[in-house]
Amino acid sequence: MAVDPPVQRPADPYQPTTAAQAAARGAAGLRGAPHPSEVIAGLRATSNAEDLVQLLSPEGVYTPHEDFPIEVTGELLRGLYRDMVLVRRFDREGNALQRQGQLNIWVPLLGQEAAQIGAGRAMRPKDMAFPSYREHGVAWCRGIDPTELLGIFRGTDQCGWDPKATRFNSYTIVIGNQVLNATGYAMGQRLDGVIGGAADGENEATIAFFGDGATSQGDVHEGMVFAAAFDAPVVFYCQNNQWAISEPVSKQSRVPLWERSTGYGFPGVRIDGNDVLACLAVTRWALEECRSGNGPVMIEAFTYRMDAHTTSDDPTRYRMAAEEEHWKLLDPIQRVKAQLSRQGMADQEFFDSVTAEADELAARFRAHCMAMEKPPPERIFANVYSEPHPQLEAQQAEYLAYLSTFADGGATR
Amino acid sequence: MSGPTPTTTTLAKALNAGLRSAMELDPKVVVMGEDVGKLGGVFRVTDGLQKDFGDHRVIDTPLAESGIIGTAVGLAMRGYRPVTEIQFDGFVFPGFDQIISQVAKITYRTQGAWAMPMVIRIPFGGGIGAVEHHAESPESFFCHIGGLRVVACSTAQDAYDMLKAAIACDDPVVFFEPKRRYWEKGELDTQLNAAAPGGWPAASFSSIVRRPGTDVTVASYGPSMPILTAAADAAAAEGRSLELIDLRTLSPLDLGPVIDSVRRTGRLVVVSEAPLESSITANIAARVTEEAFYSLAAPVIRVAGFDTPYPPSRLEDYYLPDLDKVLDAVDRSLAY
Numbered sequence: 001m002a003v004d005p006p007v008q009r010p011a012d013p014y015q016p017t018t019a020a021q022a023a024a025r026g027a028a029g030l031r032g033a034p035h036p037s038e039v040i041a042g043l044r045a046t047s048n049a050e051d052l053v054q055l056l057s058p059e060g061v062y063t064p065h066e067d068f069p070i071e072v073t074g075e076l077l078r079g080l081y082r083d084m085v086l087v088r089r090f091d092r093e094g095n096a097l098q099r100q101g102q103l104n105i106w107v108p109l110l111g112q113e114a115a116q117i118g119a120g121r122a123m124r125p126k127d128m129a130f131p132s133y134r135e136h137g138v139a140w141c142r143g144i145d146p147t148e149l150l151g152i153f154r155g156t157d158q159c160g161w162d163p164k165a166t167r168f169n170s171y172t173i174v175i176g177n178q179v180l181n182a183t184g185y186a187m188g189q190r191l192d193g194v195i196g197g198a199a200d201g202e203n204e205a206t207i208a209f210f211g212d213g214a215t216s217q218g219d220v221h222e223g224m225v226f227a228a229a230f231d232a233p234v235v236f237y238c239q240n241n242q243w244a245i246s247e248p249v250s251k252q253s254r255v256p257l258w259e260r261s262t263g264y265g266f267p268g269v270r271i272d273g274n275d276v277l278a279c280l281a282v283t284r285w286a287l288e289e290c291r292s293g294n295g296p297v298m299i300e301a302f303t304y305r306m307d308a309h310t311t312s313d314d315p316t317r318y319r320m321a322a323e324e325e326h327w328k329l330l331d332p333i334q335r336v337k338a339q340l341s342r343q344g345m346a347d348q349e350f351f352d353s354v355t356a357e358a359d360e361l362a363a364r365f366r367a368h369c370m371a372m373e374k375p376p377p378e379r380i381f382a383n384v385y386s387e388p389h390p391q392l393e394a395q396q397a398e399y400l401a402y403l404s405t406f407a408d409g410g411a412t413r
Numbered sequence: 414m415s416g417p418t419p420t421t422t423t424l425a426k427a428l429n430a431g432l433r434s435a436m437e438l439d440p441k442v443v444v445m446g447e448d449v450g451k452l453g454g455v456f457r458v459t460d461g462l463q464k465d466f467g468d469h470r471v472i473d474t475p476l477a478e479s480g481i482i483g484t485a486v487g488l489a490m491r492g493y494r495p496v497t498e499i500q501f502d503g504f505v506f507p508g509f510d511q512i513i514s515q516v517a518k519i520t521y522r523t524q525g526a527w528a529m530p531m532v533i534r535i536p537f538g539g540g541i542g543a544v545e546h547h548a549e550s551p552e553s554f555f556c557h558i559g560g561l562r563v564v565a566c567s568t569a570q571d572a573y574d575m576l577k578a579a580i581a582c583d584d585p586v587v588f589f590e591p592k593r594r595y596w597e598k599g600e601l602d603t604q605l606n607a608a609a610p611g612g613w614p615a616a617s618f619s620s621i622v623r624r625p626g627t628d629v630t631v632a633s634y635g636p637s638m639p640i641l642t643a644a645a646d647a648a649a650a651e652g653r654s655l656e657l658i659d660l661r662t663l664s665p666l667d668l669g670p671v672i673d674s675v676r677r678t679g680r681l682v683v684v685s686e687a688p689l690e691s692s693i694t695a696n697i698a699a700r701v702t703e704e705a706f707y708s709l710a711a712p713v714i715r716v717a718g719f720d721t722p723y724p725p726s727r728l729e730d731y732y733l734p735d736l737d738k739v740l741d742a743v744d745r746s747l748a749y
Contacts, residue, residue, distance in 0.1 A: 130487075158522040169490070170523050174514040180480060181515060184487020191443075191469055192491070206487075219511070222480035229475050383525040384559050386583035391665040392559075 051256075051270055052302055055277040058330045060338025068281040074345035080121065080276045081336045081346070082354050084113040087137045088333065089358035090146040090365045094136075094153065098311040102369050103153045107134050111274070111306030114332030115239045117141060118279020119207065119301070122287055126167070126194075128206045130182035133171040134239075135209050142168040146361065147368040156372050175210075176217030179236065182208035183223040186232035186295070195233045196293030205290035207235040207283070213244025215260065216252045224264040224296070233290035235283065236261075236298040239273060241305035246318035258300035266296045273303030274332040304330070377403065377410070419602035425595040427569035428458045428534075430603060431576035432496065436466050439494060442580055445472040446481055446498030446534075455500055456536060456595050478508035485531050486515050494580055495531045501592075502537040503546025509554070516585045517560035528583040529560075532576070536592035537565075538636040538686050539733055542726040549723050550687035555587045556664035556696070563664040564618050565589035565635035569599035571661065574606050578618065589663075591636035618662035620670040626656035629743050630674040632697065633684035634660040637734050641684065644739040655743065663693055671697065672705050679710035680746040684734050689717040711749035714742045 055070070056062050062072060087109070094106035109116060112134070120141025123129060129138055136149055144161045151157035152171060159170035172178035186206040189195055194204045214220050215238060227234050240257055242249055253260070261268030269286070271278045279301055286297040304327040308315050315324075340346040381396040403410030422430070436442045444459055444466075450473040453460030463471035474481050478499060485495035499505045505512075512533065519527045539548035555563045562584050566572045572590070579586035623638070624645055631641050638659055645655040656674050660666070675681050681701055683694040698713035716734045724732050 157524070159524070159526070162526050163523055164490075164526050170519070170527075172515070174510065177483065177511060177515050180483025180511065181487040181490070183480075184484030184489075185491050186487070187484055188488045188491025188493055191488075191493070218477075218507070219479055219483060222475070222477045222483065225475050225477065226480045226484050230472075383521050383523075385562070386520060386525070386528055389665050 052272045053269060053278050053282055054272040054275050055281060056275045056335050056339060058274070058335050060335040060342060062277070062339055065278070065281065068278070068285055070277060070281040070284070072277065074340070074343070077336060077340050077343075078346055078350060080117055080280070081333065081340060082357070083117045083121070083137070083140065084276065084333045084336065085354050086358050086361055087117065087140050087146075088113050089362050091136060093362040093365050094150075095307070095311060097366060097369050098153070102366075103150070103311075104155050106153050106311045107136075107309075108305075108307035108311070109134050109136050111304045111327065111332070112239055112241055113137055114276035114279055115273035115301040115303045118276045118281075119209075119237055119283045119299075122280050122283035123207065124201075124204075124287070126202070126204045127287060128167045128169070128182075128185055128189075128204070130169045130178040130185070130206065130208045131171055132175070132178060132210055132214065133173050134211070135171075138209065139168055142166045144168060146365050150365070150369050150372060154369060154372055156375055176214040176219035176223075179208045179210050179214065179217075179220045179223035180226070182206050183227045183230075183232050183234050183296075186227065186234035186290070187230045189233055190231065195291055195295075203291035205233045205235065205287045205295065207237050207287065209237050209239065211244065212238065212240040212242065212249045212252055212257060213247065214238075215257055224261075224266075224298075227296040228264045228266055231293070231295065233293070233295040235286045235290055236296060237283065237286075238298065238300045239303055240300050241273075241303050243305050243309070243315070243319065245309040245313060246315075248319075256300070258298060261298035264296075264298075266298065268298035268300065270300045270302055273301030274327075274330045274335075276332060276336060303332075377413075419600045419605075421598050422569055422601050423596050423598050424566070424569050424572050424591070425456055425458050427572040427599070427601050428566075428576055428590065429460055429462070430601070431573040431580075432459065432462060433465075434573075434603065435494075435496075435577050435580040436462065436470060439580075440470075441492060442494045442496060443470050443472060443488065444496045444498070445474050445485060445488075447474060447476055447500050449473060449498050454498060456592065458534070458590075458595075459498065478504055478506075479511050482508040482511040482516060482533065486511065486519070486529070489529050489531045490519075490527055496580060497531065497533050499533060499535045501543075501547045502535055502549040502551055505533075505535055505551060508533075512555070512561070512585075512587070513558055517558045520584070521560055529585045530580075530583045531585050532579045533585065533587045534576075535587065535589050536595070537589045538591050538593060539723060539726075539729045540593035540636065542729070544726070545723070548726070548729065550685065550718065552587075552589055552663055553687055553692050556693060558664075560585070561664065562586045562618060562662070563589070564662050565591070566661070567591060567594070567635050567638035567659055569601045570605065571659075573601055573603060575618065575661065577606075589635055591638075593636055594639070597639070618667065620658055620660050620662060620667040622656060622670055622674065623659050624655070624657040626654035626678070628654045628656075628678060629680040629682060629746050630656045630658060630671065630678045631682045631684065631739065631743065632658040632660055632671055632674075633734075634663060634693075636686060637684045640734060640736055640739055643736050644743065647736065647740060648743060653743065653747070660693075660697075666696070666700070668697070668700055668704070671701065675701055675705045676708045679708055680749075681709070681711075681713045682716060682739065682742045682746055683713060684716045684739055684742075686718050686733055688720045689715060690720050692717060711746045714746050716742045 116137025120138040148160035151160040258268035258270040449459040450463040694715040
């Protein structure tokens with residue numbers, strides 16, 4: 001059985017930085033050398049992580065937390081490991097497909113596997129999730145096949161799954177909108193009486209996913225105000241990945257994000273977002289608080305966006321490579337692998353089998369993507385309203401008639 | 414509403430009766446907005462509803478329009494039929510993002526998986542001597558967005574029937590109420606459309622000929638309709654016959670009755686309080702030109718607000734369409 005060497009966290013990887021030093025570090029060369037204030041912002045973001053709830057250290061050492069007990073079995077850890085490896089694998093494939101022109105864009109989750117799998121696996125079937133657009137890992141936990149995510153990024157659809165049946169809403173691209181929608185849904189759960197008094201297993205909760213950038217949006221504020229006013233059973237799950245495209249968290253907030261919950265009058269917890277056990281245990285607790293009528297709750301999952309904002313972004317223009325190197329040592333998957341190995345909960349055969357499964361998934365993901373056809377033009381006019389409308393029917397008929405005047409029926413369009 | 418029908422009531426009370434009837438018919442109908450509960454709304458349209466249906470169905474919300482619309486989206490996903498109130502036309506803009514980005518697009522985005530049965534009630538238009546942001550006509554903003562239905566009522570009967578129809582509709586409906594007509598009385602027969610399944614009015618959203626005529630077609634909606642009636646009376650005294658059309662549905666348009674009418678009269682005047690450019694009146698002029706070009710004896714003439722912010726209220730009589738402006742437009746149309 002292969003045991004990974006314990007990873008050593010550098011004592012302090014950061015020094016007062018000059019442009020020359022930045023260049024020497026290979027951040028982006030002089031062209032992209034960040035302004036000193038940006039460096040300081042990055043430093044703050046990565047070092048201001050006190051009060052983290054952490055169960056599994058970056059070295060893979062498990063320490064129980066008295067407030068968030070969780071039974072750590074080999075089965076649980078192997079499952080979480082498999083989830084994270086598979087999700088990372090198809091996420092990397094998404095990047096590759098974009099580079100090869102098969103996707104218009106991909107939104108990578110690299111580095112946030114634990115934050116998403118922990119939260120996703122904490123949900124029960126009846127709980128409802130409202131994602132932003134990076135929650136591929138949560139989608140995975142809701143039983144959505146990764147291929148169903150592709151249409152959005154290939155441009156063949158805007159939601160490839162059934163948000164009702166999966167209890168995973170469509171991706172929401174306007175920053176923060178979904179937080180209000182989630183709050184409203186949770187208000188509905190309260191009106192329906194499926195919190196508190198309902199029989200065990202019947203209680204429900206809602207979880208809203210958003211990022212550090214979204215915390216500046218009015219909708220997130222209003223969502224928290226409404227949730228507090230109506231005791232809505234909603235978990236506000238903020239993945240603080242330190243960067244809103246090029247803007248560091250310091251541009252969004254003077255205080256740690258989780259502390260904002262105090263201002264709204266409900267509890268907030270900051271967790272190590274790269275520790276899948278902390279994410280799972282604390283989200284389980286938060287959802288149960290909501291189900292039992294003690295919502296809302298805010299969680300700040302302190303993590304890091306290891307890749308670009310999207311495949312259209314270039315992080316070398318605004319952040320230090322050293323920062324990424326630091327976070328590499330905090331990898332969410334390696335620490336689980338270390339724990340599994342150390343505890344004898346998994347052998348090489350297991351790790352190999354997960355790798356093989358990941359490769360198979362990636363191949364299937366790729367093949368599916370490349371076979372996705374452009375939808376017919378009629379799709380433009382479908383589902384604008386709940387029933388066909390004469391005005392749109394007329395526009396469609398006119399356009400199809402126009403297309404039919406081309407020799408190829410407009411197929412090359 | 415109890416007692417004999419038809420009865421005479423104000424437009425605001427007809428809306429109240431429509432809300433009450435919808436709430437009685439469907440326990441999933443919830444009313445939400447600022448001051449809609451104990452106060453009964455600043456225009457009293459929701460008067461008494463919280464007392465009778467409870468504060469879980471008539472919800473006083475925090476003072477945040479995006480919050481009202483955004484949480485209504487979640488409630489609609491949960492199976493409710495939220496009827497939201499925006500207190501004044503000029504206050505809808507904090508909620509505009511949710512309306513445009515989510516409300517209008519969710520059914521389309523999810524290819525029909527989510528319906529979005531919500532009503533956004535907006536008192537609109539000027540003529541009440543109000544301060545800034547309380548007299549606007551923002552309907553065109555919403556007409557530009559596929560996925561929304563935009564309607565405006567002008568009579569007590571329509572207030573009742575159209576509001577119930579909007580609540581029964583599985584699409585989001587932006588429901589414009591002519592605030593300066595809230596206290597004007599009209600006939601209301603709550604049984605008129607009650608024969609439909611479940612007691613919901615069968616009337617879909619459509620344009621209607623309010624008064625037949627032969628010389629000039631005049632079309633409008635909401636607060637300007639009484640002006641059209643006065644204009645038709647005045648024109649009749651001069652031997653001119655105006656055909657009046659209440660558009661009622663602003664998007665998608667029901668243009669059929671307008672086209673039919675123009676084919677008979679050859680002349681069209683369109684009236685609206687909203688600014689002139691990129692407006693409903695502009696759209697109707699374009700559509701009629703496309704679809705009834707050879708029937709037109711004159712260009713489509715528009716009576717509308719100016720392309721300015723809404724003026725201080727002491728100036729609003731200059732700004733708003735009125736009897737003289739409509740008659741002048743009719744004269745200009747007939748002069749061709």
